Amino acid sequence: MTKEVAVVILNWNGKTFLEKFLPKVIQFSPNAEIIIADNQSSDDSIQFLKENYSSIKIIINESNGGFAKGYNDALKKVNSKYYLLLNSDIEVTEGWLDPLVESLKIDNVVACQPKILSFDQKNRFEHAGACGGFLDKNYYPFCRGRILENTEIDNNQYDFVQEIFWASGACLLIKADVFHKLGGFDEDFFAHMEEIDLCWRLKKRNYKIYVNPNSIVYHVGGGTLNYMSPFKTYLNFRNSLFMILKNHEGFYFFKIFKRLLLDGIAGILFLIQGSPKHTISVIKAHFSFYKLFFKMLNKRNKIKQESTKFNRIGLYKGNILWAKYFKKINSFSKLNLRLFSKN
Secondary structure, eight states: OOOSEEEEEEESSOHHHHHHHHHHHHHTOTTEEEEEEEOOOSSSHHHHHHHHOTTSEEEEOSSOOHHHHHHHHHHTTOOOSEEEEEETTEEEOTTOHHHHHHHTTSTTEEEEEEEEEESSSTTBBOTTTTTOEEEOTTOOEEETTEETTEEOBOSSTTOSOEEESBOOTTEEEEEHHHHHHTTSSOGGGOSSSHHHHHHHHHHTTTOEEEEEEEEEEEEOOSSSSOTTOHHHHHHHHHHHHHHHHHHOSSOOHHHHHHHHHHHHHHHHHHHHTTOHHHHHHHHHHHHHHHHTHHHHHHHHHHHHHHOOOOOOTTBBSSOHHHHHHTSOOOSGGGSOGGGBOOO
16 A cells, blocks of 8 residues: 655665664654665665665665666656655654655645754754744845854744745755656756745746745754865855756846856955865866757747746845845844845
C-alpha cells in the first residue's frame, strides 16, 4: 500500500550523517515511507544501509547531477501524494511531519517548510531556510530569523504559521503532482537556490507556500558543501542570475545589470577581505551565466507562457542590503512590514 508521504533523503558520501540522523527519521516518521536516493556515493553508504536498514528503499541514481538532478531522477521512481525532501544532515523531532501535512491541506498551499534551527546551537536559527524565506527588491534571499549572514536566537518570536515566498530545500514538503507538473528542479542549477527558483515558479502560478513552526528540525548546515567553499560562492552567484532572468516580471535588462554591478562590488570586497578565490568564483559565475544566457531566456519564455496570476506574497519592496549594512537591522522583526507585498 502506497503511503501518503515519502521522506526522500538525497545522499552523497553521507554515511556519517546517515548513522547519526537516520534512526530518528525512522522513529519519528512512522506513517511515512523512508527512501534514500544515492548520487553515486564513493563511500560505503549503500553497504551500511543494506546491512543495517534492509527494509528501507534505496534508489541509486545513474550519475551525480547534484541536488537538482539527483532529486528529479529519484522522484520519478517515487509514488506518493507528498514528497518530503530532507537533507541527510538534519535531526528531526517527534511529530515533525503532521503540521507540515496539515498545512498542505489549506486551499492552494502546495509546499511547506518547518522551523529550521542549528544543530550545533539549538537555540539559534540555521542559515538555510530559518523560519521561512523571502526576496527583496533586488532578489536577495533572507528569512524570518536570518538576515543575510546573521542568524537570530530563537525566542519563539516567529512561532506562527505564515505564507512565505520560498521554502528551504533542506526540509521541504511538496505536493508530488505539482512538483512534476512544473518539471521539478532546474538541473542547470546543479545545487543551491534551485528551491527558490522552483518556489518562484510556483508563485507565478498563484500557488501558496507556507512555513509551519509547529514542526521543528535541527540542521548541521554545509554538510555536503561547506558554507565557505568557493564552489558554493560560484553556485550562489551564478544561480541567482539564472533565477532572476527566468522569473523577473517585466523587462529584465536593468534588473540583471544592477545585479551584475552589485556582484562586482561583492567580488572587490572578497578581494579586500583576503579571499581571492571567492572573487574568482564571482567572475566564473558571470561567465557561466553569459554562456547559458539564451538557454535561460528560452526557459523564461516558457515560464511566461505557463504562468497564471503571480502571487507576490513574500516579496519585500525594500533593499535588504541597505537595511543590513546602513540601517544596521539584523533581525527580521525590525524590518518595515509595510514593505512586504500583501497580494
